[in-house]
Amino acid sequence: MLLELLERQIRRGTLVVQLPGGITHVFGEGEPRAEIRFREPSAMARIAHDPAFEFGNTYMEGAWDAGGADLRAVLDVTVRNFASLLNQRAMLPMRWLRVVLEQGNRVRRAYLNVAHHYDLDEWLFRRFLDSEMFYSCAYFEREGMTLEEAQLAKCRLIARKLLLEPGMRVLDIGSGWGALAFRLASDFDVQVDGLTLSREQLRVAEAEAARRGLAERVRFHYCDYREHAVPAAGPYDRIVSVGMFEHVGQPYFEAFFQQVDRLLADDGAALLHTIGRTQPPGGTNPWIRRYIFPGGYTPALSEIVAAIEPTALMTTDVEVWRLHYADTLAEWFRRFQAVRRDAAAHFDERFCRMWEFYLASTEAAFRHWDEVVFHVQMAKRHGVVPTTRDYLAR
Numbered sequence: 517m518l519l520e521l522l523e524r525q526i527r528r529g530t531l532v533v534q535l536p537g538g539i540t541h542v543f544g545e546g547e548p549r550a551e552i553r554f555r556e557p558s559a560m561a562r563i564a565h566d567p568a569f570e571f572g573n574t575y576m577e578g579a580w581d582a583g584g585a586d587l588r589a590v591l592d593v594t595v596r597n598f599a600s601l602l603n604q605r606a607m608l609p610m611r612w613l614r615v616v617l618e619q620g621n622r623v624r625r626a627y628l629n630v631a632h633h634y635d636l637d638e639w640l641f642r643r644f645l646d647s648e649m650f651y652s653c654a655y656f657e658r659e660g661m662t663l664e665e666a667q668l669a670k671c672r673l674i675a676r677k678l679l680l681e682p683g684m685r686v687l688d689i690g691s692g693w694g695a696l697a698f699r700l701a702s703d704f705d706v707q708v709d710g711l712t713l714s715r716e717q718l719r720v721a722e723a724e725a726a727r728r729g730l731a732e733r734v735r736f737h738y739c740d741y742r743e744h745a746v747p748a749a750g751p752y753d754r755i756v757s758v759g760m761f762e763h764v765g766q767p768y769f770e771a772f773f774q775q776v777d778r779l780l781a782d783d784g785a786a787l788l789h790t791i792g793r794t795q796p797p798g799g800t801n802p803w804i805r806r807y808i809f810p811g812g813y814t815p816a817l818s819e820i821v822a823a824i825e826p827t828a829l830m831t832t833d834v835e836v837w838r839l840h841y842a843d844t845l846a847e848w849f850r851r852f853q854a855v856r857r858d859a860a861a862h863f864d865e866r867f868c869r870m871w872e873f874y875l876a877s878t879e880a881a882f883r884h885w886d887e888v889v890f891h892v893q894m895a896k897r898h899g900v901v902p903t904t905r906d907y908l909a910r
Contacts (some may be wrong), residue, residue, distance in 0.1 A: 519566035529593040534630045535560075537569065551583030551595040567598070572803035572877060577871045583626045590851060595880035621765035621811045623740045627713050629763060629811035634692075634714035639862060640871075641693070644851040649693040652759035652789065653841040653889045666840075671699045676755060676908050677787050677833070677893050680704040684753040687711070687779060688758020689741050694721030694734065700756075709752075710736040711744055712784045741775055751781040761790035761820075762812050766797070769815065769823035776894070777827040784830075785875065785895045786829070791841070792817055792890040808874050820892055829894040832901040837889035845879035 519541060521736050522531060526544035532551040533541045538716050547588035562570040567640060571594070574580055575587075582590045621629060643653055646664045654666035655673055674696070678686070682705035688697050689711025694717075712718050725731045737744065741760075755776055764772050774823060776786055797816045817834070824831055850874060854860070860868045881887045895901050 518560045521564060521567075522809040525597045527595070528596055530867070531593050531597075541808060544593070544597070548589055548592050550585045550589035552580050552590055553583045553823060554580045556580070566802075568801040569806070572807070572870075572873045574692065575873050576807070576866060578869065581750060584716070587872055588846070588879065591873075591876045591880040592819065592883070596884040597879070599885050601866065610640065613711050616720060621763070621768055623742055625811065626740055629809070631714035631715070632810050633808060635710075635716045636889055637862070638693075638720055643855045643859070644848050648695040648699070650695045651692055653791075654839060654844045654847075655837070656840055656843050659740075663800070663844070663851075666844070667695075667793045671703075673698060673908070674787060675700060675704055675791065677785075677891065678754045678756060679785055679907075680706055682706065682752065685709070685747075685749065686756065687744075687752040689755065689757040689776075690763075690885060691717075691721065691736060691757070693717050694736065694851055696722055696756070696758055697721075697734045697736075698724065698728060698730060701730055702728070706733075706754075708734045709747070710734065711741055713738070713740060744775075744779065746779055748859050751784065753781055754786050754857065755784065755786040756789070757787075758789040759791070761788055762814060763809065764813075765811055766813055766815065770826060773824050777829050777896075780829075780896065782896050783900055785832075785893065785900050788820070788890070788892040788894070790890055790892075791813065792820070792836075792888055793886045794836075794888055795886040796828070804874070804878075807870055814887065817890060820890065821841050824892075824894065828896050830896070831892060832895050833891070833893035833905065835891040837891065839882065841887070841889055842882035845875055849879065 522543045529544055529546060530549040531543045531550070533543065534551065534553040535541070536554050536557050557575040557581035558575070562574055579845065612689065641649060641651065646667050648664070648667060650667040650670070653670070654663055655670035656666045657669045661669065678685070680700065684706045686700060686706050686708045688708055688710040691697050691712050694710060697708040697710045700706055710721065712721070718736055721736045725734045725736070760770065776889070780786055791814050793814050793816050795816065797819055800813050821831060851874065853874060856868055856872070859871070893901065
């Protein structure tokens with residue numbers, strides 16, 4: 517079944533498949549070229565039965581390897597050739613029931629979902645992220661930029677879109693290890709409150725704020741966005757959320773923007789930076805949902821806009837970043853491979869295979885499927901955001 521499926525689908529690039537007994541099959545032609553060597557015969561049947569889940573699951577178990585090429589090449593060939601097939605399967609019957617079961621991210625469940633991924637040992641993230649610990653899409657505004665340069669370029673663009681002025685109070689929903697909060701506070705002289713559901717991120721961020729002498733200007737809170745109240749000083753001048761909305765869940769999109777509305781001053785501005793999809797609403801890959809981001813969901817732009825409309829917020833600008841996350845993930849993969857032996861000793865081989873499949877498969881999805889990053893800017897009234905986009909270039 518699997519060989520027949522590959523014969524039908526592989527048209528762009530070459531995939532060499534070596535069976536456990538040594539028999540080799542070649543599918544497609546030309547570049548890129550990739551190779552899969554199966555160790556376990558049962559893996560082929562499992563993948564044929566449920567490719568979306570078992571392709572990653574069997575790799576994680578060591579049932580196949582990437583042969584003479586690297587894993588990125590395998591994912592590049594397979595994802596580009598199976599994009600149309602899997603996109604057709606995205607909209608399944610009983611979608612709303614699945615949404616409730618998979619994305620019912622009530623407050624307590626949201627804490628558990630975030631802990632699953634972000635409470636992993638800081639040791640891991642320090643070894644493949646940039647020096648500032650940004651764990652979101654970088655902005656490669658010119659060719660040849662390092663990851664560190666591209667992450668700082670993202671900060672500058674976000675700051676421009678927030679129209680920051682000295683003394684403003686900013687809320688960072690999903691503040692991670694504090695990288696964006698530190699950069700906004702130190703470079704633009706603003707006060708920042710960061711929200712996180714990860715105890716590990718909270719610990720690291722608070723220690724770093726003290727080390728940088730920013731503890732009075734950057735404060736972090738261990739709470740869900742729904743639990744955060746309007747401060748005594750009043751609503752925030754600016755609100756930003758980077759790489760957090762993917763964990764909200766479709767049933768809570770409107771609640772998220774209602775809270776942004778409640779926490780934002782009438783003359784304020786907000787910016788949402790989120791992974792999104794260019795196709796209609798669909799589902800979350802089951803392997804990613806199981807092992808990497810439980811409760812996660814990538815929204816369509818139509819879902820974001822529909823959730824904003826019932827609030828007092830108006831959309832003032834939308835930008836679509838294409839391929840920036842693919843380039844970010846490629847660099848993360850390269851850096852992870854450079855420390856893979858240490859990672860295997862720190863965790864184990866199964867974890868390393870899971871992590872590298874996560875990085876390589878998501879890179880391929882951003883290159884060949886409908887994955888992008890949306891920047892959605894919002895305000896409550898005219899005059900807060902300039903009527904042209906010239907200010908972003910100045």
